[in-house]
Amino acid sequence: MSSVVSISQLAKYYQVSEREGGLKASIASLFNRKYKNVKAVDGITFNIEAGEVVGFLGPNGAGKTTTLKMLSGLLHPTSGSVDVLGYEPRHRSHDYLRQITLVMGNRNQLTWDLPALDSFDLQRAVYGIPMDQFKATRDEFIELLELKDLVTKPVRNLSLGERMKMEIVAALLHRPKVLFLDEPTLGLDVTMQRRIRAFIAEYNKRYNATVLLTSHYMADVEALCKRVIVIHHGRILFDGDLSKLVNQFSSYKTLSLSLQNPDVDLSKYGEVVSKEDGRVTLRVPKAQTSQVTAKLLSELQVDDLTVEDAPVDDVIDQVFSQKEDA
Amino acid sequence: MNTIKLAWTYMRIGMLNELQYRANFFIQLFQSAVAVGTGLIGLSLVFGQVDNLAGWSRGELLAVMGVHILMGGVIRSAIQPNMERLMNDVLNGTLDFALTKPADAQTLVSVREFRFWQLTDVVVGLVILVVAVTQLQAKMEALQIVAFVAALLMGAVLLYCVWLMVTSIAFWVIRVGDIVDLFQGLYAAGRWPVSVYPDWLRTGLTFLVPVAFAVTVPAEAMTNRLTGETMLFALGLTLLFVILARVVWLIGLRSYSGASA
């Protein structure tokens, strides 16, 4: 089976004109502009199969949004090729647009002064969704996200999180096969994030949709994505299973243990991260994990011991800081 | 005195800020030129047909146009930007920042913005006025100029009061753009002396939106039409509006604090 998304050697360079202040300089710049080349995306390659949920990670300005915009046809690549569902996105053919969706956490397209139901209806008309399919999908989503009492309120009276749920409903009413989600949970509280996450997972399951998602919240990525693609300075640093990312990049593991005598000094075994209620957390270099574990078990009275991978957040931080140094 | 110092500080900041964007000056100049051009075309169409309009000669109407442009510049540089900001603040709930400062709130919200380049219109208006007056070959007397400046000042204060009142009464139910449109529409009536208009409209332009005092009266000062009574009347009306605006502002402010509490 061929991939839903396939990108090859994709690059996007911007010409940014360098402007100096002042009238003279700005008049001069009309005739003789100085340009700076910015490589937003610098030759990336990956494929995504049908039904995959992929986390797209990277610091601000890494090229995530630029890539999403090229995938949805808003930006034309400088070089390389993009293929989504057999279409070249840059043509923005209507058949293509009907099968995808782009959600940006900071944009809204709902009519501010009217209940979301009216915006949904407009969305139906825009995409030419058959009435019975529209009603079924709409009601299904409203139930999944528990929006029943909110859809009749004017959008301006909704909270940020409620509005975001409505945005997502509106963006998925045409049952797109491919979802590009750019920070869909930005600025929302934890409960709301969880709700939206669950909804995306459910949508993915029910419709076998392909999802590419960026998020600042690792919880989103951990809950939704088996596979992650890490991008930095426009290049791919890692592409593979989330667990492998942790394996490959984390330099330490976390040992958590309960001791019969909690007052022992453990600092010779590793870095003590926390110590409360008789439970100690140690940070130990990955290579020495088994060695230290054995030592701990033999030298101390241990009630319970667990070995955990480092939190993904930390790993990601580490990835970027390592590459920054390199 | 504190008030003047405060206003001056804001004005200076606004000025420095705008001086960075010198291209805006040329844009403004260009826009003034377009406005003057269309105004002149309007005048020439009228005087292609007649040699006076309701007793006003071509030169006199040019003077009215000069004052209209001049006062328009005053509104757009000092009054309108402040009122728009006030409306936006109320809309977004950011007015609290202004209310918590140790200064009279009305003063503060009235001096926070200053659009320096809009003063281009003041200069352009003055030039037209001078051209008009020279055409009329009227000899300028010192008293006349004093009366003109006084009338102009009172006119500006009157306009400010009306803006403030409407902003205070209506800002939480109405879109900002619409109030601006309303004022620009009504102010456009000042392009011609108010004596041209039918009674009901003239009354409206005198008492509801005092375009008459903002434009026609100063223009009268420059064309030897002004009487002492009119000046006294203008003074009385100005005082009345200042008090009225203050009262309305305080009521509006109370309802704002009540709503946000």
Next chain:
Amino acid sequence: MRRYIDFYLSSMRISILSQIQYRVANYFYMIGMITEPVIYLVVWSTIANQQGGIVGGYTAGTFAAYYIVWTLVRNMNIVFTPFGWEWRIREGNLSMELMRPMHPIHNDIAYFSGWKFVVILLWLPLAVFLTWVFKPTFDITWMEALVFFIAIWGAYLIRTMLLSLLGMITFWTTRVSAIFELYFGFELILSGRLVPMTLMPQWVQNLSNYLPFKWTFFFPIETLVGAMSTQELWAGVGMQVLWITIGASFLSLVWRAAIKQFSAVGG
């Protein structure tokens, strides 16, 4: 085609429901708007009266008729502005609009034509008031009324094309307000918005024949106020269709270039 009709109805419904919530604001706008024609009307009826009752073929009564119809035509002429284009590009809303399987211009046209229904409803009392105050003289045939009804929508479409074209300049440069002002200045003089075209010098009238502006103001107003033959009336509608076609062709050309520009630099 069915989908587009469905979309237009849906979008117009949304616009009517939204705008009706802002009736006070809409009224504020309208009161500000009618001062402009009232000024022109007062000035020109004064002139007509000074000249013994008639100037350039217009009496105080027909001037009143001209400028009262003007208020309706002006409302029909309100379209998505160039400033709106500037805003939608700056705020990134255009990106979202481009994701829809439909050209954004359809939404502009549909939304503003829905708004017209609210506007006309609000306009009626004002029209009655102006009629009562200024006592216009009308002599309207059924044919004129029919052509007027078509012509105001023609005017709406022509102006939509023109202002969208103007707005698209924003794709290339952000300092556009001066260009907009210049445009509005030309439009004021050449459309019949300031005075009926017949009061303009001959060369201005000649010039206006080759430009789209007068078909958005002067022509629709004159269908009701003037005395045009049936042939002239329909020829005018034909001219409107011609200008809509020219405008739409230009629009799609410029749009293509604009999108190319937009997709190169990013939204």
